[in-house]
Amino acid sequence: MPASPLTPDAIRQIIKEGPGPKTALLGARASARKIAEAMAALANAHGGLVILGATKARKVPGVGDPDVARELMASAALLPSPPLILPLPQLIELDGKTVCVSQVPAGLPHVYSVRGQYLVRSGRETRPLMPHELRILLLNRGEASFEAQTPHGATLEALDPDRVRAYIHLLKRPPDEDPNDLLLSRGCLAETDKGLRPTMAGLLLFGKHPQRWLRSAEITGVRYAGPAMSDDFIREDIQGALPDQIRQAEAFVNANMRRGMRIRGFEREEVPEYPISVVREAIVNAVAHRDYSIRGDNIRILMFSDRMEVYSPGRLPGHVTLDNIVEERYSRNEAIVQVLSEMGFIERLGYGIDRMIRVCEEEGLPPPEFTETSAGFKVTIHSGAEALVGAGPPANLYAHLQLNPRQEKALAFLQKNRRITNREYQTLCPDASPETLRRDLADLVDKGLILKIGQKRATFYILK
Template sequence: MRRTAACHLATSRIPPMTIPPFSPADLKAGPRLALLGEPDPDTLAQCLVAMANTDGGRIVLGVDSDQAIHPGVDPAWADQCLRVAQTQTSPHIQVSWQEEEAPSGTLIILQVSPTDQLHSLLDGRVLVRAGSVNRIVLGPELYSMLRNQTIAGEDALAGSASAADLDFDQLEAFRRQWRRTSLAPRDETLNRFLGALGVQDPQQVPTMAGLLLFGNNPQFHIPQARITFVNFKAMPGQEENRDGHRYARREEITGTAPQQIVRAWEIVRNEMDMHSVVTGLEREDRTEYPLSVVREVLVNAVAHRDYSLTGRAIEIRMYDGYLEVSSPGSLPAHITVDNMLDEHFSRNPNLVTGLYHLGLVEELGLGIDLIYNVLAQHGHLPPEFDANAHRVRVRLRKSKNPPRSPSHWEHSMNQRQMEALRYVADEGAITNRELRALCPGVSAETLRLDLNDLVERGILLRIGAKRGTRYLLKQSSLGK
């Protein structure tokens, strides 16, 4: 007997399968059919992602892949398993549900349709269906899949704009600078150059990236491309404003993306408290937050926000204890808060390339590393990243790393690891070379494994690569 049901919002009715009568022996796992005898949420989530990223297909719960007779599956458990699995995928995957009575028990048939989105697990892994298995996609293949998605962001044409909306004096200056710093052909026409840069299409209609980089008035066509700055710091004699909030300063920042970054950085710098530190005969003025970190956070917000979301601006909020920057849109593609130090992908690659050649991006792909590294060097707590489907937020704490007692480390770490953590607690970070100096006579490989163990246990964060690798305390890891 066949029953089709909509168990919850994630499911819908599908046409009956053409397998009468239903028998597990009739099934063979393949690219569009997965067999799960005893489903668990993790394996089911992997199947959902792999099929959604390939050609879709069906997942049968209650039949083993070796076609052995299985006593079926409890529909209530299958429903719960599916609910959990769907929470482990991003973006959400729509699934259709069908029950089939077989001699061995109830079988559940889930249908997954292919989509034009790229789906991943919450840890950032992207999978596709390869034969009867789910395969993780890496390297150039992953990048190709990401770039082939339907794009409604920086590549979208601004239909209300024309070539007259671009500042060609800025464009010519940019092209001269590009030629000095790249291998671009000298005889390339301006229009071909702008097309290759993603500034306009062959009919000379500007793209969103073109207006953001070189527009005369970007906000006329992209009103959401703006920054709102509010300083909520307590000020003597401060009174409530007309909207009922207390703030010392509010600014709306517009212009091109480079102009917004420079203006926002100037405002934040001027609003920060400053103090002097004297070392020997040298005097150094220091701000609440390292200026290079603030600049990098602002660049990331402008470069990586989702410009297809209307009605929402980047927000900079300054409080007594922290600085907070919120950017509209979720993290792009397979990037998560947990893997952003190791994985790199840009939602707006043309905009990022333009900012790089304008000197606002120091080195492609290393912005997050710089933020962690400089904060550690200045004794600050690591940045706090938080992301959901609507916004990405980073918070910089004014407070410094508090001193910590090492007593609770000793039950689970060797002496070398305790030495490393004491050093990080005092200095903010440690390198392989610095650990070798602390532990003479110990092989470099042993010390590398010690540090890797602390990273895998979530105690240290690894940033940089090869000789530039540094290890930082992961936020609150030693306070647990």
């Protein structure tokens, strides 16, 4: 297995930055077991470099005998179970000192242990995998994935026949084909010692009550009034089969995003603050590629005044990293991805990340931001409302508060101008008496939507 060329300047910079999630620095006297533990920890994470002859203090004493060091690194790779098949270690000269560098590729197919201990690279250290982390890693890299499991007690009665018939009709299958044969071929059913049983994928896609079998298989949508979380929000918990969740989540975003006018050439057109195709791609990716084995967490769509965040449980799968996410492809849930693809939701060949970036660029928006958290993956889409003419708050934002039209005008004015005076409110609503407008503003203060600043003629109001 050939190694990517490493230059002295690149290694010098890596050592200068110190140990990290993808870098293990070991002194020249490190044992073969210590080296093997660092290699296995990187292999169980996202790969990286083991540098022998450099210390955690970022010093470079080098190795004594370069050939012996290279042989030590090569033999250390064979100690984990199963053995690591790595590129040959490279010797790098740094200011008269030699370091030995071993590259651990990302996306290796197994889970590796050293003398029965499973390790992972976390921050600057190598540490043991926690039981739940090991379980998730085994599922992600094992032959049997979580979606292929058959929950205890689930029978064919748990599937909705209408959903199955609609799927068969969509595929234009022969009318005499046995639905169970099709579902079996798609990984939605499995043969067990008790006969055919629905898999987790089948229950999530076609189940009558999917949340009975996996409570966390839902989406929470929240729309906040400002750029941060606050007590003023609209929330919707979206359940049901995955195709329905996708449609309902897209409808939630559509109902809660702002719209305005944009002038192109000599024509005016209505434009939403987020490109619909980008929103759809983010939601579908979250549903299709989330880690359903993580319980107690769900997909979250958080809408703020300046951005939208779509979070899904589970870090990036397989060999996919933030660096190669545009080019690389890997499906954690192959059965779910195939069925959603056949239903027209996604293209099986890719995540659509490149399309999201391209559409945002065409719309004059910053590219989406992709972030890995400690236990999940987040996509941030930036709002384009500031560039739109007459983009007020979404129609549904304050619907639950039973505001009158004058108060909605005041809040729209505040969204755009950040503050409003009694005189400006009178200009907005010339047909209302000053006392009516005073009561309107006092009511908004009581509801916790705005704050009153100043006294008498110097009074003005801001959003809380």
